[in-house]
Amino acid sequence: MREIKVGLIGFGTVGKGLAEVLLTQKERLIRRTGMSIRLAGVADHSTAALPDRFSSVSLTKNAADLITDPDIDVIVELIGGIEPAKTFVMQAIAAGKHVVTANKALLSEEGAEIFAAAAARGVEVGFEASVGGGIPVIKALKEGLVANRILSIMGIMNGTANYILTRMTDEGIPFAEVLQDAQRLGFAEADPTYDIEGIDTAHKLAILMTIAYGTPITHKQIVTEGISQIEPMDIELAREFGCRIKLLAISRNHGDHVEARVHPTMVPQQHLLASINGAYNAIHFQGDTVGNVLLYGLGAGMIPTGSAVAADLVDIARNIACGSIGRVPALSYLPDQMQSRRITPMDELYGPYYFRCTVLDQPGVLASIAGILAKYEISIESVLQKGRKSAGAVPLVVVTHSARESAIRGALDEIGRLEAVTAPVVKIRILEEE
Incomplete structure (x- = not known):
């Protein structure tokens, strides 16, 4: 029986998940491949010893020991970040080794090279594990959608942000409190910036757009906005308007240009994405031949992500x-068929908006706001004022009809x-509405 030897750089959460999957699913993988895929070595500078069940796996603190080992067939990089991950990946490639990575930041910034x-x-x-965790x-x-012109990509691609928004929606808890709980429970990192500010989602959207459109995207x-400004009041007001707030990645293919944006979005409750809660992800594609496809599952976690690796x-x-190396091009399109396309400036996009102003409860404020919106040719669908009282500040909420983003920004x-x-x-x- 042929043996494929794997060298793993990084024995963190996902690395441990991969090791468990290769161990517990060993016989199943043999039945499906006719080969033994064996974890031969681990490089991790902070691991003193591997668990006893991995006694046959060598441990080193130096990634070069695996990269230069002639018996290693595949290097798996699971340390994250740009450096030294990029150096290790490039060294492994130069040494003639295949590479597997879950590093969306690396691929979305340095993937072309x-x-x-x-x-x-x-x-x-x-790089299956770089987007969507265990979702294929x-x-x-x-491969499955290769006969389609992908018309749009839309989804919830960060489990931490979705967990936070779900708790805020279901329990009315403020953002900062839910974030602390998420960190305590292991759903959020000590530094959650990439998750809550939409950067992680943007990395994933860049990878999907590159594959879907045959266009290199970083x-x-x-354009990326996060969820840290969302308050329980916005969650409750969204509910009154028949919506739930989700952090969405959205891209649409307009032929000679493509949209690319990540931001909090009020999603109508009847929409499928409105019901995706907790740490789950869901990614929707629209193809010109297949129509609508929705993929749903755990977007992170030790075993689900290890399964993808x-x-x-x-x-x-x-x-x-x-x-048959190279049978499926890494980015689906043949390298010489990749084409650059313009990213639609956000200011050119149209859509309906919700905005909340905190204003002094005095005569003429609404008239002033309405006058500014009229100046920018923004049509109002509805206005809602909460907590009216004789003095102090109150929230004033406006929902607009479809308006140009540049006009909305100027008006606000x-x-x-x-x-x-x-x-x-x-x-x-x-x-x-689509």
Whole structure:
């Protein structure tokens, strides 16, 4: 029986998950591949010893020990970040080893160089676990939907943000309190910036857009807003308008240009994405031949993500056995068929909006706000004022009809400068009907 030897760099949460999957699913993988996929070595500078059940696996603090080992067939990089992860990946490729990674930040920033190097060297790069955890979204897009022109991508791609918004919605708990709970329970990192400010979601959207459209995209091209400004009041008001607030990644394919944005969105309760709660992810594609496809599951976690890494290892093992390296291009499109396209400036986009102003409860404030909106040709659908009292500040909520983003920004900037407005204006886009 042929043996595929794996060298693992990083024995954190996902690394441990991969090790468990390869151990517990060993016989099943043999039955499905006719090969033994064995974890041969681990490199991790902070691990003193591996658990007893991995006694046959070597442990080193130096990644180079695995990269230069001639018996290792595949290097799995699971340390995250840009460096030294990129250096390890590029060294492994140069050494003629196949690579598997779950590193969405690395691929969304440096993917073009990595994929080009792998193609030139004749090795594979697997990255199923970089988007959606255990959801097989990369394989679905690269292979299952290959006969489609992808018209749109939309989804909930960060379990931490979705967990926080779900708790805020179901329990009325303030953002900061839920975040602390999420950190205590292990749903959020000690530094949650990437999750709550939408950066992690933008990394994932960049990868999906690159595959879906055959257009190189980096996360820096994606307009990104987070959820830290969302308050329980916004959650409750969204409910009154028949919506739930979700952090969405949204892209639409307009042919010569494509949309790319990540922001909190008021999602109508009847929409499928409104019912995705907790740490779960859901990613929706619309193809011109298949129609609508929704993929749903755990977007993170030790075993689900380890399962996705193992799936890449199986693909590579099968390709090695058949001598068919490069059968499926890493980004689905052939390298010489990748084409640059303009990213639609956010200011050019249209849509309905919710915004909440905190204003002094005095005559003429609503008239002033309405006058500014009229100046920017923004039509009002509804107005709601909560907590009316004789003195002090009150929330004033406006929902608009579809308006140009540049007009909304200009109007809200002017509204924010009114003397009667006592706090920054909160703006949330409403998911428009398809």
